[in-house]
Amino acid sequence: MASKVALVNGETRMNRVTGAWKEFTQFLSDVRGEMRKVVTPSRKEVEATTTVVVIAVFLFGLYFFVVDSIFSYSVSQLFKRLGAQ
Numbered sequence: 001m002a003s004k005v006a007l008v009n010g011e012t013r014m015n016r017v018t019g020a021w022k023e024f025t026q027f028l029s030d031v032r033g034e035m036r037k038v039v040t041p042s043r044k045e046v047e048a049t050t051t052v053v054v055i056a057v058f059l060f061g062l063y064f065f066v067v068d069s070i071f072s073y074s075v076s077q078l079f080k081r082l083g084a085q
Contacts, residue, residue: 041049
């Protein structure tokens with residue numbers, strides 16, 4: 001009785017298991033192929049992109065500081081005119 005294979009939706013369990021295994025091995029094969037395409041950047045490229053990121057962070061920080069200062073000043077002036085302290 002243990003040798004009987006149950007049918008589920010017209011498929012045997014063994015076919016589903018072997019199909020899943022084939023899909024998994026195909027996935028691993030695809031991963032391996034994609035990993036072969038990965039290239040490590042050179043030191044010069046890393047330095048260039050790091051410089052761009054540091055400059056961009058500084059500029060965004062400066063921009064948000066100015067915008068925050070303007071809003072802070074505007075809100076404090078609005079409260080002053082409305083009589084709040």
